[in-house]
Amino acid sequence: MNMSHTPPPPDDREQREAQEWLAQERALRDERAGLPMDAGDARVAQYRLLVRALRAPAMEPLPADFAAQVARRVEASATLGDRLEQWLLNGLILVMAAVALYVVASYGGAWWDAIAAPLARMPSGLGAWLPVLGLCAGGTWLWDRMSDLGGRDQRAHAA
Structure with missing residues (x-):
């Protein structure tokens, strides 16, 4: 165990505060x-900058309706962005519709032949079963929707 005791360093806080004050x-x-700044004493130079900043006139006060102006x-700007987005979206839809019309006009006959050929080889009684297939698919979809609504109601009541 080290028994040597070194005294704490002297408290020079008062001396440092006095130097700062000076x-x-x-x-x-x-x-x-209006004396020129002394480059040799950085602390005084920093305080001089602070003195200049404090002597400068204060900013103009904000107008009473500043928040309302900013909100407007x-x-x-938000409505301008929304309008621009809507114009661009409408333009894109028109371009896509024009391209779709061109493609259908150019290649529509080939598509119809590709669709009609397999339909011509199907059995003759298949046409009577297509509405039944549609009703089954629609009934399944409707059943899923109705059962999902019931589950949602139960979860809402449980919460």
């Missing part, structure tokens, strides 16, 4: 006198 006062005095600007 640097602040010197910066204020030099700035008021945000809404205006």
